[in-house]
Structure formats: structure tokens, C-alpha cells
Amino acid sequence: MSDYRQMWADLGMDLDRHDQLLEIIGQAYSQVYLTQQNRPEGMKYFDFVISEAHGLRIQELVEHKKSGGIVVGSFCVFVPEDVILAAGGIPVGLCAGAEFPIGDTEGIIPRNTCPLVRASLGFKLSGVCPYIQASNLMVGETTCDGKKKMYEILAEYHPTYVMEVPQKKTAAGRNLFYSEVLAFKDRVQAEAGKRITATDLSQATAKLEAKKQALRRFHAARAASPTPVSGRDALLVSQIAFYDDIDRFTGKVNELADELEQRKTRGEGAFPASTPRILFAGTPLPLPDWKIHSIVEAAGGVIVGEESCVGSRYYSTSTPASDGTLEGQLKAIAARHLDTHCACFTPNEERAQDIIDMARAVKADGVMLYSLAFCQTYAAEAVKVEKALRKEGIPTLTLESDFSMNDAAQLATRVGAFLEMIAG
Numbered sequence: 001m002s003d004y005r006q007m008w009a010d011l012g013m014d015l016d017r018h019d020q021l022l023e024i025i026g027q028a029y030s031q032v033y034l035t036q037q038n039r040p041e042g043m044k045y046f047d048f049v050i051s052e053a054h055g056l057r058i059q060e061l062v063e064h065k066k067s068g069g070i071v072v073g074s075f076c077v078f079v080p081e082d083v084i085l086a087a088g089g090i091p092v093g094l095c096a097g098a099e100f101p102i103g104d105t106e107g108i109i110p111r112n113t114c115p116l117v118r119a120s121l122g123f124k125l126s127g128v129c130p131y132i133q134a135s136n137l138m139v140g141e142t143t144c145d146g147k148k149k150m151y152e153i154l155a156e157y158h159p160t161y162v163m164e165v166p167q168k169k170t171a172a173g174r175n176l177f178y179s180e181v182l183a184f185k186d187r188v189q190a191e192a193g194k195r196i197t198a199t200d201l202s203q204a205t206a207k208l209e210a211k212k213q214a215l216r217r218f219h220a221a222r223a224a225s226p227t228p229v230s231g232r233d234a235l236l237v238s239q240i241a242f243y244d245d246i247d248r249f250t251g252k253v254n255e256l257a258d259e260l261e262q263r264k265t266r267g268e269g270a271f272p273a274s275t276p277r278i279l280f281a282g283t284p285l286p287l288p289d290w291k292i293h294s295i296v297e298a299a300g301g302v303i304v305g306e307e308s309c310v311g312s313r314y315y316s317t318s319t320p321a322s323d324g325t326l327e328g329q330l331k332a333i334a335a336r337h338l339d340t341h342c343a344c345f346t347p348n349e350e351r352a353q354d355i356i357d358m359a360r361a362v363k364a365d366g367v368m369l370y371s372l373a374f375c376q377t378y379a380a381e382a383v384k385v386e387k388a389l390r391k392e393g394i395p396t397l398t399l400e401s402d403f404s405m406n407d408a409a410q411l412a413t414r415v416g417a418f419l420e421m422i423a424g
């Protein structure tokens with residue numbers, strides 16, 4: 001890696017702690033990723049992107065800002081990336097999948113708060129995230145109570161804007177979210193110093209749709225038996241989707257999808273065809289949270305899909321047709337986001353059906369329902385979803401965890417027993 005220390009210092013980062021973080025992530029990456037056999041050639045690009053996640057990509061963001069552009073960070077799939085792109089901005093989805101900065105939130109946010117919420121704030125407080133440091137604005141949403149209150153604290157440390165997400169998908173809820181998308185467009189315009197035209201927005205939405213289409217192709221190829229790519233590699237691609245350059249990423253994912261389709265034709269897999277196939281369903285798996293995927297694949301299974309925001313809840317929604325006016329397009333964007341089947345909604349009946357459909361599409365032998373500790377919405381919903389899956393005869397394992405490795409042995413035992421049970 002080139003020497004980026006001056007750039008990190010200019011971004012106001014804590015260089016010593018950042019060195020520690022890079023060391024931990026580098027070791028984990030080598031262990032989880034570089035020990036894998038039989039990876040698709042196309043994964044080399046994604047290995048490179050990870051190795052330069054805090055280097056080259058940040059340099060690109062800094063250059064973009066120098067030439068007058070803006071960088072906007074977000075934490076959730078409800079924040080419309082195309083509105084940011086249309087204003088000439090770069091959207092970055094922030095990863096907060098590590099326990100590293102959680103200690104920094106002691107006394108600031110209650111301990112019994114979801115680790116994702118604590119880590120999101122912790123990455124700002126600890127000064128180790130170059131994406132937050134490089135962003136002009138961070139955008140939150142009112143999806144869960146933990147995040148809502150965390151953004152109030154974050155706003156004391158970094159420019160933060162919060163979008164209101166309704167709790168019900170009623171006509172009133174839809175109108176509310178449309179007005180939130182309009183207000184967000186105004187905020188982004190003000191930050192960028194540029195008015196968004198209907199053409200800007202339609203070009204940005206087309207780029208976003210192309211990216212999601214590439215992801216759909218790539219993930220659909222995992223349905224082959226043997227599956228042509230490991231769950232770990234597929235997860236990595238979904239994680240990188242949130243921060244890589246959109247056009248470059250779309251091209252590379254399409255190339256990888258081509259390669260997987262060729263592997264499928266040759267009957268070439270990442271694991272033997274007899275490997276038990278698992279669908280992951282639950283809370284997001286932001287970088288560098290590779291824990292469950294590595295435990296499952298070390299125990300002799302393979303993950304063949306993620307019903308998660310780092311996964312299908314991101315790539316499966318698409319923008320409905322509009323009348324082409326700016327207002328019409330923004331209405332369509334609002335509708336696209338309310339098609340997300342997140343547990344923050346009540347009711348959210350569609351999600352159980354999504355999981356059943358996805359389990360069948362990827363030929364899963366079992367489903368792992370996962371929620372991060374203290375995530376009430378997903379944990380509560382797991383009970384209902386498990387019932388629906390059992391009714392369909394789909395074996396299910398419910399797990400709760402956090403980003404630490406403290407429970408890894410216990411999880412491995414439960415996962416091992418589940419894999420044995422479904423292997424019959």
C-alpha cells in the first residue's frame with residue numbers, strides 16, 4: 001500500500017488507533033479469505049478493493065471533494081443513493097461491523113444497545129474511519145430507536161441529517177416518505193451547491209439500476225449446484241457494493257457473474273455439490289463482519305444467499321416507471337424504498353414469504369435466522385418467520401450474536417449440529 005499517512009492525518013484521524021484497526025482487519029481478511037481454495041479469478045478485483053479500502057478509495061473521495069464534489073455517508077438502504085449521485089455527489093454506505101470502537105461509546109450510549117448502533121457511533125468517536133472523516137454529511141433514518149437516538153449524539157460530532165421513515169406502509173406513510181425524499185433532495189442540493197435536474201436524476205437512477213441488476217445476476221448464479229462461489233466471497237461483493245465507484249463496481253460484478261455462469265456450465269463449484277446449503281436471513285452484515293459466514297463454511301456448509309440489507313434487501317428493490325418529471329421520479333424513488341421488507345415496519349408480512357421464496361430459489365437445505373444482540377425488531381420477527389418456515393418444511397436455526405469472537409465456539413457447535421441434522 002502506498003503511504004497514505006499524510007492523507008489520514010489531514011482527515012483528522014487517530015493514526016495509532018487506525019494502525020491497530022488495519023492490523024486486525026488485515027489478519028482477519030487473510031484468515032477468512034485468502035485461505036479459501038478454488039476462488040473465481042474475478043475475486044482478485046475485490047481483494048484489491050479491500051486492500052485499498054482505506055487508501056486508494058479514500059484518495060478518490062478526497063480528489064472528488066477537491067474538484068468541488070461532495071461525499072455523503074449513510075447507514076441504511078432507505079437513503080436514496082441516486083439523489084446523491086444526481087447532485088454530482090458520491091454516496092458511501094458506512095461499515096460498522098467491528099467491535100473495535102465499541103468501547104469508545106461507554107457512558108455515551110447504553111450498553112444494551114445493538115452493536116451496529118454502538119459501532120456506528122464508535123467509528124466517529126475513535127477517529128479510525130476515513131469514510132466518515134471524508135464525508136460532508138452523514139445521513140441517518142428513523143428506522144429503529146437505537147439508531148434514532150444515536151444520530152442525535154452523532155450530530156454533536158459530525159454534520160448529520162436524519163430522514164424520517166414511516167412505520168406503516170399506508171397511504172399516509174407513503175406520502176410522508178415522499179416528502180422526506182423531497183426534503184432530502186433539497187438538503188443534498190444545498191450541500192452540493194447544485195440543482196438536480198430531471199435528466200441528472202434519471203441518469204443517476206439508471207446507474208443504480210445497472211448496479212443492482214449486476215448484483216442480481218451475480219447472486220442468482222449462486223443457485224447452481226455445486227454453487228460456483230463461496231458465501232464469504234459473495235458477502236464481500238455485497239459489502240463492497242456500498243462504497244466502491246458505481247460504474248467500475250458494476251462492470252466488475254458483471255464480469256464475475258459471467259465467470260460464475262461459465263463455472264456453472266463446467267459444473268465447477270467452490271465446494272462439492274453435497275455440501276449443505278444455507279440461506280442467511282436477518283440483520284445487516286456490514287464490513288468486516290464475516291463471522292457467521294466463516295463459521296458456517298468452516299463447519300462444512302456453504303451460504304448460498306443473504307436475505308439482509310447487505311444482500312437481497314439492497315439489490316432486489318427496483319425503481320418503478322415514472323412520468324419522467326423530477327417530482328415523478330422522486331415519487332418513484334420513494335416507492336422503491338418502501339418496497340424494502342425491513343423489520344422496522346408493522347406489519348411486515350411480506351418478509352417471511354421473501355425468505356421462503358429465496359430459500360427455494362437458491363435451493364437452500366436450511367435457513368439461519370440471525371439477529372444482532374439487542375435488535376428487538378429482527379429478534380421478535382424471527383419467531384414468526386421461523387413458524388412460517390417450519391410450516392413449509394424448511395429447517396431453521398435461530399441465532400443471536402454480536403461482532404466479537406467471544407461466542408464463536410458456541411456458535412460453531414450449534415451450526416455444526418444444524419448442518420449434521422440437515423445432512424440427514
Ligand code: SF4
Nearest residue numbers: 076077143284309342
Ligand atoms: S435492517 Fe432495516 S434499518 Fe437496518 S439497514 Fe436494513 S433497512 Fe435499514
Ligand code: SF4
Nearest residue numbers: 114116144283372375
Ligand atoms: S440491527 Fe436492529 S437494532 Fe441494530 S441498527 Fe439494525 S434495526 Fe437497529
